[in-house]
Amino acid sequence: xxxxxxxxxxxxxxxxxxxxxxxxxxxxxxxxxxxxxxxxxxxxxxxxxxxxxxxxxxxxxxxxxxxxxxxxxxxxxxxxxxxxxxxxxxxxxxxxxxxxxxxxxxxxxxxxxxxxxxxxxxxxxxxxxxxxxxxxxxxxxxxxxxxxxxxxxxxxxxxxxxxxxxxxxxxxxxxxxxxxxxxxxxxxxxxxxxxxxxxxxxxxxxxxxxxxxxxxxxxxxxxxxxxxxxxxxxxxxxxxxxxxxxxxxxxxxxxxxxxxxxxxxxxxxxxxxxxxxxxxxxxxxxxxxxxxxxxxxxxxxxxxxxxxxxxxxxxxxxxx
Numbered sequence: 001x002x003x004x005x006x007x008x009x010x011x012x013x014x015x016x017x018x019x020x021x022x023x024x025x026x027x028x029x030x031x032x033x034x035x036x037x038x039x040x041x042x043x044x045x046x047x048x049x050x051x052x053x054x055x056x057x058x059x060x061x062x063x064x065x066x067x068x069x070x071x072x073x074x075x076x077x078x079x080x081x082x083x084x085x086x087x088x089x090x091x092x093x094x095x096x097x098x099x100x101x102x103x104x105x106x107x108x109x110x111x112x113x114x115x116x117x118x119x120x121x122x123x124x125x126x127x128x129x130x131x132x133x134x135x136x137x138x139x140x141x142x143x144x145x146x147x148x149x150x151x152x153x154x155x156x157x158x159x160x161x162x163x164x165x166x167x168x169x170x171x172x173x174x175x176x177x178x179x180x181x182x183x184x185x186x187x188x189x190x191x192x193x194x195x196x197x198x199x200x201x202x203x204x205x206x207x208x209x210x211x212x213x214x215x216x217x218x219x220x221x222x223x224x225x226x227x228x229x230x231x232x233x234x235x236x237x238x239x240x241x242x243x244x245x246x247x248x249x250x251x252x253x254x255x256x257x258x259x260x261x262x263x264x265x266x267x268x269x270x271x272x273x274x275x276x277x278x279x280x281x282x283x284x285x286x287x288x289x290x291x292x293x294x295x296x297x298x299x300x301x302x303x304x305x306x307x308x309x310x311x312x313x314x315x316x317x318x319x320x
Contacts, residue, residue: 159192
């Protein structure tokens with residue numbers, strides 16, 4: 001029997017994509033139990049459009065942009081379903097997306113990563129599940145590669161991309177939900193790590209296909225995406241990584257800085273670094289609690305894998 005599935009949509013100035021998303025949700029072969037939109041103070045008419053064209057959607061209005069992580073938490077807390085599908089506004093779902101994702105949520109599985117393709121060019125992969133490395137990098141498996149079916153076998157992956165994912169509600173609530181200090185970007189990797197450390201697995205279900213525009217409203221954020229990624233990589237590592245992984249993290253940071261300077265984006269890197277520093281002490285204080293309460297040690301939750309050279313995932317010459 002399929003579980004009751006709530007759909008949560010964090011909305012921030014995503015009016016242009018809402019018609020496509022809602023049409024795809026209405027076409028699901030497994031009908032959502034409910035649809036909740038958490039509007040983060042949109043100023044583009046998103047809230048008004050939902051009121052006029054999507055009466056079935058329950059809107060939780062926020063006065064300001066509280067961030068993706070908080071919007072997701074508000075929606076998950078308000079949801080009544082056993083499972084929660086978290087979906088970005090700039091996504092369109094295949095009609096059997098929810099049915100396939102729900103079927104993959106077996107015993108011991110806390111989340112389901114689904115196959116995300118580029119909305120404009122569905123032959124390009126946007127995300128085929130996320131993989132966290134010990135240098136702090138969160139790889140979006142398959143990103144910008146042609147979809148040749150190379151990841152079409154269901155299985156397990158480290159974590160799900162929060163742009164189109166299914167979560168077991170009780171599991172997410174038990175580990176404290178998304179860390180709202182992340183605001184946006186890598187909050188899903190951090191949640192994925194805590195779920196794994198709590199003993200939950202993440203299923204990879206390639207038959208559940210979502211098409212993602214990518215970027216969405218991120219261009220209006222106070223910092224560039226690269227600055228958010230730098231900031232939150234440091235926060236994630238400070239909160240959970242053992243000290244002996246520090247050389248790998250520092251190596252990656254140095255490589256990113258050099259790459260950013262060559263690309264003329266050194267200012268964004270430094271902006272991310274500066275914005276992380278005030279939060280690092282709090283993250284370091286939480287390390288003991290995070291590790292003591294783990295069912296699966298972080299060393300097992302984040303297995304050793306190549307983090308440099310052609311064997312590293314995401315490398316232009318990597319075999320996948």
